[in-house]
Structures are given as structure tokens and as C-alpha cells.
Amino acid sequence: MLEVNFTPFPTLTTSRLILRNVTLNDAPEMQFMRSDERVMRYIDKERAKSLKEAEEFILLINNLEKENNAVTWAICTPENSKLQGTICLWNFKKPHYRAEVGYALHPDLQGKGLMNEALNAVLNYGFNTIKLHSIEAIVNPANDASIGILKKNNFKQEAYFKENFYYNGKFLDSAVYSLLARDFKFNK
Numbered sequence: 001m002l003e004v005n006f007t008p009f010p011t012l013t014t015s016r017l018i019l020r021n022v023t024l025n026d027a028p029e030m031q032f033m034r035s036d037e038r039v040m041r042y043i044d045k046e047r048a049k050s051l052k053e054a055e056e057f058i059l060l061i062n063n064l065e066k067e068n069n070a071v072t073w074a075i076c077t078p079e080n081s082k083l084q085g086t087i088c089l090w091n092f093k094k095p096h097y098r099a100e101v102g103y104a105l106h107p108d109l110q111g112k113g114l115m116n117e118a119l120n121a122v123l124n125y126g127f128n129t130i131k132l133h134s135i136e137a138i139v140n141p142a143n144d145a146s147i148g149i150l151k152k153n154n155f156k157q158e159a160y161f162k163e164n165f166y167y168n169g170k171f172l173d174s175a176v177y178s179l180l181a182r183d184f185k186f187n188k
Helices: 024-035 051-066 114-130 144-152
Strands: 018-021 071-076 085-093 098-105 134-139 156-167 170-180
Touching: 018 114, 024 051, 024 085, 051 071, 071 114, 085 114, 098 114, 114 134, 114 144, 134 144, 144 170
Parallel strands: 098 134
Antiparallel strands: 018 071, 071 085, 085 098, 134 170, 156 170
8 A cells, every 4th residue: 555754844846946835824825825716716615714714724734744644835936935826645545556636826827837847846756756656636627727737747537527516506517637657757
């Protein structure tokens, strides 16, 4: 069975990014990210209504890391150490060497290739350090930008579920994309 350990925290770097641990100091930026409609447009979860809710979410993800059940990175640049996005590996299916990836980026930084860079670094960590066999992403089928990033990284659509998710008074569709370790290509 897959064994993971996120202690010490696995800080990752790319040519333009630093992926570091999320701390309570990130609460204002986390509240913005989890409440901004441009960020949350395709993320079907309740919006953060207060700084306290953002702090509670940070404590939750920090606890999941301590228990080795998920790892969430704050996306930062060398010029700005403030949280500008997040990316995580979570929903581990340890007997099957599989995890789910999720991500969000500040709207001012979208469309610049930064999420693609962060995703590639996290995939490299997932496949080459953790030794995952596959990584999945569950996306809103209308999220063309996210699907484009996944396809650019060789993810393939595995499933399309009609109205399988209930949120905010509506039944919504979900698309599942997956990448096998053997199909991953690291972009240095």
C-alpha cells in the first residue's frame, strides 16, 4: 500500500514559482480566493464568508497534512511570498496508488502559464517522490481553462457524469480526467 509522509513539508520550486506550505498568515488571501466569484466560478463549494472561515479551512488542510491524508501548497513567486493560488494532492486512494489534484489561482495571474507550471511540479512530486500510479482531476465540464491545462499535461478524460453533483439547488455534471505515471512528462 502507498505510504506518504508530508513532514517535513515538501516545498517545490519552478523557474517562476515557489510552492510552500499554507499558514494562518495566508488567511486574508485564502478568504479572497475562496470567496471571489472569478476564482470560484467552476468550484462548486460554499464561498468563504469570513476571515475565521478561511482560518478554519487552513487549519483543516494543515491537519490533513499532519495525518498524511493530503498536501496543499500555496502558490507564490520569488518576488511575492503572499498566497496567490493553491494546488493540492488529496483524496488519496492509498491501496490503489491514486490521488486527486485540485487547484485555484488568483484571477490577475490566470492565463500566464503559472498554473501549468505549478501543476507540472506537483505531478512530478506525486509520481516521482510519492510514487503514485495515477492522478485524477474532477472538473466542471464548462471549465475550459482547467480542462486545457489538464490536456496539456497529458490527462485523458475517463468519465462524464450527468447531474451527479448537487450544489446550490442544482444538479451539476462532472468530468473526470486522469493521468498515469507512465504518460507523465516533466517540463523542467
